[in-house]
Amino acid sequence: MDPLNSKNDGIHPETTLEFSMNQPIESDMRCPRCQRALLPRAVHDVEVNGCDGCGGLFVRRGELNRVAEPTDGDLEFSTLDHESFQHEDLNPPTDCLECPGSRMHKVEFNIYTGIILDHCERCGGFWLDGPELERINAEVRRLNEQSADQRSPAMLWFAQFIWNLPR
Numbered sequence: 144m145d146p147l148n149s150k151n152d153g154i155h156p157e158t159t160l161e162f163s164m165n166q167p168i169e170s171d172m173r174c175p176r177c178q179r180a181l182l183p184r185a186v187h188d189v190e191v192n193g194c195d196g197c198g199g200l201f202v203r204r205g206e207l208n209r210v211a212e213p214t215d216g217d218l219e220f221s222t223l224d225h226e227s228f229q230h231e232d233l234n235p236p237t238d239c240l241e242c243p244g245s246r247m248h249k250v251e252f253n254i255y256t257g258i259i260l261d262h263c264e265r266c267g268g269f270w271l272d273g274p275e276l277e278r279i280n281a282e283v284r285r286l287n288e289q290s291a292d293q294r295s296p297a298m299l300w301f302a303q304f305i306w307n308l309p310r
């Protein structure tokens with residue numbers, strides 16, 4: 144055995160991959176709208192995958208509550224509870240980015256908001272199109288203000304229904 148060669152056994156510096164820290168590593172997910180590879184990004188300290196082209200976001204189960212504005216309500220619950228309608232949306236249905244072959248369902252954020260999200264029943268993930276997180280945040284702010292000065296019993300009941308608050 145040649146001692147000059149054996150000292151490098153197991154170490155191959157020439158094959159070490161170098162990742163530039165300025166170049167975010169693309170995720171395996173493709174944007175369903177513009178087909179770009181999604182890039183990881185932090186929203187309220189939650190790492191999600193987003194599209195630089197259209198601003199869309201894929202959030203996993205439980206993450207919708209964390210990427211949106213803080214509120215006492217459970218956003219995922221209020222979106223999915225009793226959800227059985229087929230909602231019209233500008234964007235066509237898409238397969239889940241995480242579960243190939245699983246068609247996502249159109250669900251409405253809260254009720255009567257007209258904010259239609261794509262939801263995967265298999266993994267519980269949501270696809271949010273470009274402007275939808277901003278629209279959700281605007282709705283959350285509005286509802287937070289309303290619940291801050293709840294006076295009428297009817298409005299209180301309504302808020303409890305929406306937010307599944309303890310009675």
Ligand SMILES: [Zn+2]
Pocket residue numbers: 174175176177178179194195196197198199
């Ligand atoms: Zn996109």
Ligand SMILES: [Zn+2]
Pocket residue numbers: 239240241242245263264265266267268
């Ligand atoms: Zn899925």
